Amino acid sequence: NAGVTQTPKFRILKIGQSMTLQCAQDMNHNYMYWYRQDPGMGLKLIYYSVGAGITDKGEVPNGYNVSRSTTEDFPLRLELAAPSQTSVYFCASSSYAGTSGGDTQYFGPGTRLTVL
Amino acid sequence: GESVGLHLPTLSVQEGDNSIINCAYSNSASDYFIWYKQESGKGPQFIIDIRSNMDKRQGQRVTVLLNKTVKHLSLQIAATQPGDSAVYFCAEKAAGNKLTFGGGTRVLVKP
Numbered sequence: 001n002a003g004v005t006q007t008p009k010f011r012i013l014k015i016g017q018s019m020t021l022q023c024a025q026d027m028n029h030n031y032m033y034w035y036r037q038d039p040g041m042g043l044k045l046i047y048y049s050v051g052a053g054i055t056d057k058g059e060v061p062n063g064y065n066v067s068r069s070t071t072e073d074f075p076l077r078l079e080l081a082a083p084s085q086t087s088v089y090f091c092a093s094s095s096y097a098g099t100s101g102g103d104t105q106y107f108g109p110g111t112r113l114t115v116l
Numbered sequence: 117g118e119s120v121g122l123h124l125p126t127l128s129v130q131e132g133d134n135s136i137i138n139c140a141y142s143n144s145a146s147d148y149f150i151w152y153k154q155e156s157g158k159g160p161q162f163i164i165d166i167r168s169n170m171d172k173r174q175g176q177r178v179t180v181l182l183n184k185t186v187k188h189l190s191l192q193i194a195a196t197q198p199g200d201s202a203v204y205f206c207a208e209k210a211a212g213n214k215l216t217f218g219g220g221t222r223v224l225v226k227p
Contacts, residue, residue, distance in 0.1 A: 004159075031213050033214075040220075041219060041220070042205060042217040042218055042219045042220050043160070043205070043217045044217075045214060045215075048213075048214060050213070058214070090159050090160070092159075094213060103148045103150070103165070103209055103213060104150065104162055104165060105150075105162075105215060106162065107152075107159035107160045107161070108159050109158060109159050110157075110158070110159050
């Protein structure tokens with residue numbers, strides 16, 4: 001298994017541009033998450049999904065959109081990039097909440113985004 | 117809101133010594149806790165977890181202790197090695213499957 005994969009690894013955007021950060025997992029996990037991590041800080045939840053077709057906002061959803069058309073993929077969309085969105089973005093997945101080991105979230109390698 | 121925090125932002129430890137990383141949490145309803153290790157340029161990596169019905173759990177060279185009375189979580193690393201240098205995050209889970217992360221502690225291992 002590749003686990004959780006993310007593309008691209010790095011990206012520089014100009015203010016107002018849009019882009020999609022890709023995330024895929026091959027572990028057949030129901031739950032998927034997007035976090036952002038600012039320098040020297042912890043992770044903040046942007047959006048999450050409990051299954052295909054179901055998404056919900058996290059702590060910092062403004063400026064982002066998500067979709068979950070399949071179990072495997074959970075893309076994150078930035079419509080109008082702003083300098084405040086400069087961060088490292090991590091995607092994660094977990095199986096079923098409450099089951100043995102189901103709460104553990106497995107993370108991808110991250111996408112480093114700079115908005116100039 | 118409820119939050120998870122850490123007492124020490126940076127911990128310097130001599131190679132071979134034991135490390136202790138502390139974490140305070142405020143949500144008494146949290147029933148699951150995880151420690152993650154994050155190396156530079158990489159995503160967080162699962163180290164060890166513990167459920168609220170336990171007070172201690174051991175892994176390979178790591179032990180997590182949970183004190184629900186004072187809402188305190190700690191990670192002990194035995195015989196710290198250079199490869200243990202990283203940022204360590206604690207996280208807690210209450211309702212649903214959303215984790216709340218602390219701010220992180222950087223561990224620096226001195227040779």
